[in-house]
Every structure is written in C-alpha cells, then in structure tokens.
Amino acid sequence: MPPSSALNMSKTTIAIIAAVSAATGAAVTAASMSLSGSGKKSKPATPLLSAQLPSPPLPPAPVPMSTNTIPLPPVPVGRPLPTSAIVPPVDPAGLFQYGFPGPVNDLATRNSLISSYDRRTKNPFWVAEHITPASLKLQEGDRKGSVFLEDPDLPERFRGKLKDYFRSGYDRGHQVPAADAKWSQEAMNDTFYLSNMCPQVGEGFNRDYWAHFEDFCRRLTTKYPSVRIVTGPLYLPKRDADGKWRVNYEVIGNPPNIAVPTHFYKVIFAEDGMVGGQVAIGAFVLPNAVIPNEKPLAEFEVPVEAVERASGLEFATKLPVQRRKRLCADMQCSLVIKEYAQRQKAFAQGGKK
C-alpha cells in the first residue's frame, strides 16, 4: 500500500476536532484543556425509560419486633418495585460457566513501560513511559544488545508474530522508543517486545518525522523535570468522494494478523516536579505516512478529547482543570531536524530502527 499523503491529515484532524467541537460547543483549545476530565462514567436520569417503568414509592420497611430477630437491611427509599411478577425464566450469566469471553486487555508492567494490548488488532491500545533528565543521561543500554521478541505473556493465538512483519514493507515501529530506555539493558530490551510495536511506514515516517517527534519529547526534559508519554495507534475514518466516512487499513501477515494503524497519537504530560503542581498537556495525532520534515509539528496538535473519542480511552480524568496547562502554549512545539543529518545517513545505509 503506498502510504497515503500527509495532506490527508488535515482532513482527519479537522474531522476529529469537528467531532469535539460539535459535541461540546466549545472552542477546540478550551475543549482540550477543560473537558478531558469530564469523562467519568455518568449515570444521568433516563426519562424515557422511567416513563415506561413507573416506580411507585415503597411502603416503609417493617421495624423488627424483637431484638432477637436479626434485623433486615433497610429497604432503600424510592427503589423501584419490579413491575412484573414474572420470575426471570432465563439466566444469561450462565454463559460464564464456559469462561468469560473477554476482551482481556493484557496489561504488561515492565521496567521501562506499561502497556495494554488489543487482541483484535494485535497492536497495543497504549504504552506509557516516563522520562527524566537523569534517566536519559544514563547510557547503560545499547540497542545492539536487544532483539525483537514476540511477547510471551500473550496467548499464542493473539500474538503479533515476527513473521507477520517479514517482507510486509512496514517497520516494527517502537511505541515507547528504545532511545528513551537507555538507562539499563533490560529497560531497553523491554521496548523490543512486539507488544510495544506497530507496523509503521519506515522512510519518511518512523525513520524521519516520527523519530524527530520522539526527539522533541526527549528535549522536553530540558524544561520539565519529569515527562510522561502515552503512545498508541488509531484507526481513523477518512471521507470518501461519495461523502461517506470509512476506516480503511491494511492487515499484515499471512494469514493476515496485525492491523496497520492509519495514525498514531502521543499524549504528553510535562510535569513541573512539584507534588500537586502544574502539568503541561499536549496531544498529537500523526498519520502513518510520509510527512515532509518542513511540516510544523503544531499542525498535528489536537485536543486530548479528540484522542479519547477516537481511541475509546480516557486520559487525565483525575487531573483537576486548575492543574492543567497547554503544552504548546507553555513552550514552542516544533521539531529540530538538523541534528539528524548523520542519523538519517545511518538509516540510509540499511539500518532499520
């Protein structure tokens, strides 16, 4: 599949931003900063259902006549009486005698990352890492000492396989970058499980723009003493010529096994190092495609809420609004490309990330 042009991104970005705006009626930036904490599971009143199932008030609970009698727990006031006297003739939960269907979101806790795995796409849902000036200074790990590994903690049938990537045309793209885990060889090895990988376009993306973006994240530690990054794939719809939105992605492997994400997100939490301090949040969505180095990083900034809606995940639900700042208002969100001339040369000589 020829990687779709980066120009498609604007459309998608507009679409997910539109989704947020439409849902909130608020400005995009405001949505990012003030709304992502409102994602707690809510149970609003259900007027339609209530109308169908009237709930007559219950009589007061009987008072036990003797202290020898074990008192029954009080009947909650206003609890609806069953409106039907029929004893349920079925037991849907009986299915679980044969096992719970899942899905199991395989959580892995390793030295340098925590990840949650999607058994359907054979990609992670998200991987979370933490970097500091001190952790990046340590240089104990070397990527030459690491090898790509299928994740043995996943059931065999749901694993991404090394052979799925073979001759697929895609890189095994680290979600937590190896270069963020140089503080020990084990920490680096932990980033080489395929459960920390997604198929990524190599030239022009994984080895270029995405690598520069990863470097941008590391450079944040020159301003912030502690930086947390959540990274993962997205499968976003694109508007076709007929006006309909469609998700379209390749699946690599034979038989087909690992989905090729259309986009990748990073949600960045840049901390000031104080307990209860300020947190600068930035969310970015990049297409899994060739992106020219000239393209400003700021064009890929999206509201956190947009990543949440597209991924089905929630970020920062417990972070109070007054502790939040917008990362790209707190500092300039732009890439530094020139340092990479040598690195790009190394890649061109056949090295794969």
Next chain:
Amino acid sequence: MPPSSALNMSKTTIAIIAAVSAATGAAVTAASMSLSGSGKKSKPATPLLSAQLPSPPLPPAPVPMSTNTIPLPPVPVGRPLPTSAIVPPVDPAGLFQYGFPGPVNDLATRNSLISSYDRRTKNPFWVAEHITPASLKLQEGDRKGSVFLEDPDLPERFRGKLKDYFRSGYDRGHQVPAADAKWSQEAMNDTFYLSNMCPQVGEGFNRDYWAHFEDFCRRLTTKYPSVRIVTGPLYLPKRDADGKWRVNYEVIGNPPNIAVPTHFYKVIFAEDGMVGGQVAIGAFVLPNAVIPNEKPLAEFEVPVEAVERASGLEFATKLPVQRRKRLCADMQCSLVIKEYAQRQKAFAQGGKK
C-alpha cells in the same frame, strides 16, 4: 455504501479458516471442537530472553534457626537475579495518578442480556442471551411497547446515538433479538438499548437472512432444553486485487461515530439440560450484506477458534473437550424460510425491525 456482495463471504471465510488451519495444522472441524479450549494465558519459556539474561542458580534458602523466627517464604529455585544494580530512575505507573486510560469494556447486566461494549467502534464486543422453551412461550412483551434508547450507563462521549443511525441507510440491528425476550416487557425493553445494536444492512439481511437465522436459533429449543447465544460484530479484512488484505468499513453519524461491521458472528451453546452434560457448539459468521435466502446456512459455519482469533475474544475456554459436540453434526443446520412470507410482507409495508 452499497452492501458488498455475499459472495465476498466465501473469501473471508476461507481466510479465517485458513488462519486457523495454518496455526494448528489440524482439520477445520477438529480445530473447532478441540482447540478452542486451549486459549488460556500461557507463559512459555522465552529462550531468546533467557539467553540475554542468564539466570545463575540461587544458593539454597537459609533454614530458620529458631521456631520463634517467622520463617521467610522459600526463595523459588531458578529465579533470575537482577542483572543490573541500577535503581529504576523512572516510574511509568505514575501516569495512573491522572487516571487509568482503559479501555473500559462496559459490562451491562440486564434482564434479558449481558453485554460488553467497545468504546472505539461504539458497538458491542458481544451480547449474551439465554433462551428456553419456557422463556419463548411467554408472550408478555410487545415490541410496540419498546423504544430505541441510547444507553445511559455509557459515558456520553462514547455512546452510540440515535442521530447516528438517522438517514444512515442502516437498520438498528438487534444483537440479542427482541423476539427472544418476549417473556416480559422489561426484558424486551432491555434489548432496545443502542448498546445491543449494530448498523446492519436492512433489506436482504437484517429483515431477511439474519432474521431467519435468529429464528433458526429459537427453533433449537425444540431439540435442546436450554440454548445460550453470544452475538457480535466483526471487522474482517478482504483480499484486494493487489494481494494485500485490508479492513474497510463505513462509520455512520455526523461527526462519524458508529462503525458499520463487515460481519456478524453467533456462537451457539445448545445444552442438554444435564449438569455437566453435553454441549452442542456452533459458530457462524455472516457478512453484513444482502444474502439470498437460498444460500445454505451451513456455508457460514466456522470453527469457534476463527471467531476467537478475529474478535480477540475467547469462548468456551472452560468447557472440557469431552463435553463438546458440533451442533451441525448433531442436527441439520438449515433455515426455514417459508414461514416468513407474511412477516416479510409486514416489513415491506414500512415496518423496520
């Protein structure tokens, strides 16, 4: 989007069956009956990793010298010593101070069904129901008394909406059929939450072949005293002309919100009513497309393992092989169409399922 031809199904079926066969080397039916229980989380040896991290044998655990000393738990033999003395300089789990990203698979337990919800596609992962001759005999509920409802138990931002379906061209397709929950009006109402719906092609599928298939499931109760059915959507890849496999599905709503599944599965457990008795299992995958009534149902039978691999779910992991039978070997898996002439007429007069 014009629904893709049912002829595509064969290709997909072949693909997922091929996947199973390739992975197991066993015959398809054998795979269905004997392998779907092998999905327990396994932790095989990791030779590559072990080679990198040699595990020197530990000295024997010291024997406590006095019975007054609380004995330490024995040190497991062969447990690897840490190969690095570095204290981890980072704490990836610190992210969770801001909330756990999820995904949350919203489990709902209602009178007539249990469901698990996919916040990314805004469709269920699965819905589970239970029918018996007695439950189907009761006729207390009437679909005229039910209305389609957005599920108030889901966070607003992750809900499928009534407006998403409006003018989408797709039916709000029950996963647990309303007709399976006539035993009370509440039980029937429970099937009308959008969390029990997926966008389904109406004419030729939801109102026709799929409806006949649902009737096939109900008729199983004439032979089996207790029938459990798990139903849900799939998003399957199709082989394109260039030889690559791609998943391609529409997303309805404005902004786009609910995915239109490419296929639907049912995994059926037909029980003999004895504790620890025989269970006849059948798994079927149908394309979300017009299917001619003449098409034999047996063509859509697949190994349970194929549904598991495609959905990321697991069925019957706790059901011993010796208790299993293959449903379509135990009875004839075929539809009865003729009874539906009148019903189809009703649909043609503007009624939507």
